[in-house]
Amino acid sequence: MNEEHIARAALARLAEPGDTAMGAALRVHGPHEVLRVLQSDGPLPPEFRRRDPAGYRVRLGGPSAADDLATVARLGGRFVIPGDRHWPTQLDDLGDARPIGLWERGPVPVRHAALRSVAVVGSRAGTDYGTYVTDELARGLAGARWSVVSGGAYGIDGAAHRGSLAGGGTTVAVLACGVDVVYPRGHDRLLARIGETGTLVSELPPGCSPSRVRFVERNRVIAALSRGTVVVEAALRSGALITARRARDLGRSVIGIPGPVTAPQSAGVHQLLREEDTYLVTSAAEVIEHVGLIGEDLAPRPSGPTRIWDQLPPEATRVWEAVPPNRSVDAETIARDAGAAAQTVAACLADLEAGGLVTRETTSTEQGEQRTWRRTTVN
The missing domain is CATH 1.10.10.10 (Winged helix-like DNA-binding domain superfamily/Winged helix DNA-binding domain)
Structure with a gap:
């Protein structure tokens, strides 16, 4: 672990995920200089614009970078930063909103897991239909050796992780809290299993609790890590739709699975499917056709019985x-x-x-x- 890791680990304590002012300052001045300025009483670099330095400096008395790095090491995890060989370079597409670093826990480096990955997201209040479809989809992706990325939440997220695990695949849970924090509590066993066989990942240091804003910003990481985002069920106001639109902004495939036209849980998906450059699919093979290699990963054309x-x-x-x-x-x-x-x-x-x-x-x-x-x- 070098000095840049230590500086970025310290800055991860001071800034919230998605802080583009911090990202711009890091791009121009580097982590050592940004940390030095924040630890002093002087003005912030111009990249911070109108940010109040007290918003960063109030956190200087918290756990040290050394403590955080030791905590994640005890868990068998690691802290990866831009430039590391295990850094998932697709996150660089986020520009100044790129994470300061990633805290990982699990045997599979997120860079490796994300090379062939699909995000599967949806409602926390998934219906029987939605969870069944998600499970089948994730199993199919796992069988084709595609990783499944999701947010570890109840409903569709949980079904996506479980389906991937049941299919013998690798699954990545992108958390809105520290990798040592179990949230939601009802997924303690699921998250433990992901940490044993796949990857738990967060841009928040150990011990951090989730919040609404952190959930929203977490979605951009899910979208950036994956080649495409599949939305199974989502109401008209849903975090899953935020993930899908982040994916579209990044040039990733946006994919929707339709539900009953009378179901409010699918109203957001149906609205998404009416937008430009959104693909309707019904199977893992059709998802892979959109995110895989052009001309090679083609799904079989469905047809009725031949008489x-x-x-x-x-x-x-x-x-x-x-x-x-x-x-x-x-x-x-x-x-x-x-x-x-x-x-x-x-x-x-x-x-x-x-x-x-x-x-x-x-x-x-x-x-x-x-x-x-x-x-x-x-x-």
Whole structure:
């Protein structure tokens, strides 16, 4: 751990996530100089504009960078910063809103997990439909070796993490609190499992509690880490829609899964789907088609069941439809009902019989043998 790690760890205590003034100052002056100025009584650099320095300096008496780094190390975690080999460079797309650093906990570095990753987000009050669809989607992504990124919350987030784990995949929970803080409390076992097999990640130092603003800013990290964001269920006012629009601003794919048109839990998704550059999907394969390699990760085209008569030419179809299923008729009757010449009907009936679509019956009469035809029952 070098001096830049220590300086950035200290600054992560002083600034809130998404602080673009801090980001601009770091870009121009570097972490050592910014920290030195904040620890002094002098004015802040011009990049902070009208920010009151007291808002940063009031936190100077909190836990030290050394304490935070030691805490995350005891948890088996790490603190990664821009320029590290484990830094996920897609976060650089956030510009001055890029995290000061990331606190990680888990065996899989977030850079590795995010190389092939999809964000799956949605309502905290997910319906049975929404949680089922999310579980199936996450399992499918895991089976195709795509990581699932979400926020660790109740509802759709939790279903996304569980589905990925059940499918043997890697899942990343981006938290709005420290990686040593269990929130929500009801997900203590889920978050523990993610920390054992995947990655818990936060830009907030250990011990930090969640807040509404931190949840909102957390969404930009979810969007930036992933190649695309899938929204399963979201009301008209939903944090999931914020994540989707952050993803669109970053040039990532924005994807929605429709729900019942009468369900308020899907109203936000449906509104999103009406916007430009939003894709409607129904399966993991269709998600991968949008976030994967062009021309290679194509989803199979869905189609209904194929029937043997689907392949018939138009003339044979007319003849086949003129053959009743519940009684036998002669060729003249079939020709009249089909509006086809006798020679055409004879040729079509021969082909239909060979294909098992009609059955020929022969009866003896005073005038000789009479041939009639009946449609064959085909499943």
